[in-house]
Amino acid sequence: MIGVVGCGTMGAGIAELCARSGSDVRVVASSAASAEAGRRRISAVLDRGLRKGTVTESGRDAVLARISFTADLLDLAESRLVFESVPEREELKADVFRALDKVVEDDTAILASNTSSIPIVRLARATQRPHRVVGTHFFNPVSAMPLVELVSSALTGEDTVAAAREFLSGALGRRVIEAPDRAGFVVNALLIPFLLAAARMVEGGPVSAETVDEGMVRGCSHPLGPLRLADLIGLDVVVAVADALHDEFREPQYVVPPGLRRLTEAGATGRKSGRGFYDYAEGGRR
Missing domain, CATH: 3.40.50.720 (NAD(P)-binding Rossmann-like Domain)
Structure with a gap:
């Protein structure tokens, strides 16, 4: 069993x-x-x-x-x-x-x-x-x-x-x-800084989540933009992994942007909650 x-x-x-x-x-x-x-x-x-x-x-x-x-x-x-x-x-x-x-x-x-x-x-x-x-x-x-x-x-x-x-x-x-047995292993050690950078770009403005995602999908052939991917993973998971990476390595690329942390504190954790960078109750628009 x-x-x-x-x-x-x-x-x-x-x-x-x-x-x-x-x-x-x-x-x-x-x-x-x-x-x-x-x-x-x-x-x-x-x-x-x-x-x-x-x-x-x-x-x-x-x-x-x-x-x-x-x-x-x-x-x-x-x-x-x-x-x-x-x-x-x-x-x-x-x-x-x-x-x-x-x-x-x-x-x-x-x-x-x-x-x-x-x-x-x-x-x-x-x-x-x-x-x-x-x-x-x-x-x-x-x-x-x-x-x-x-x-x-x-x-x-x-x-x-x-x-x-x-x-x-x-x-x-x-x-x-x-x-390797270190925070983030292989995939998340590479992925999380990318997702955090996308979140910082939106917070710093003036650029929308849709623009960031379309740029990476159509310009870099990614199957999914970083912010839709973050919503799919779960923003609470992204924050938890980023915090674990920062605790271990103390590098600025792993610092969670304030706006992303506020979203998770509000319960907006992505697809599973119905809202994150996008509002899934309204067809996926932010």
């Missing part, structure tokens, strides 16, 4: 991907409302696949049947692999790893974090089995994005890395790159 802790956008995506591979998946949700929202997210992805012809009706039903929800971490006791996907706060993630260390009975089970910025060694040290802890950074949307960053700390065992790589690339069919 595969365990997933958290059923937000990323946790639900990981659960759906694992269930598609044929694994039984148990998702730990913080509340009944969270579990129901997770079910809806997974069903929506599968229903889109049904409309596009990439999944059959029986296939969709089989995937949903493999996923169960619980509010109790104890229900993950028999897991052979657990993905942690709770909000990007180090103390919260460390608490989850402490709890999983006590709950998961198999000493050879892998405990994996879907963190997008926190060094894995800090989470590994919260357990008595740091050699079984890795980072598995998926990208949003999980079902469509082929890449996973696999991160091992100085304490991770080689057999753990090999087993994680085999599952990610084999069962899940992801393209795996091994990333």
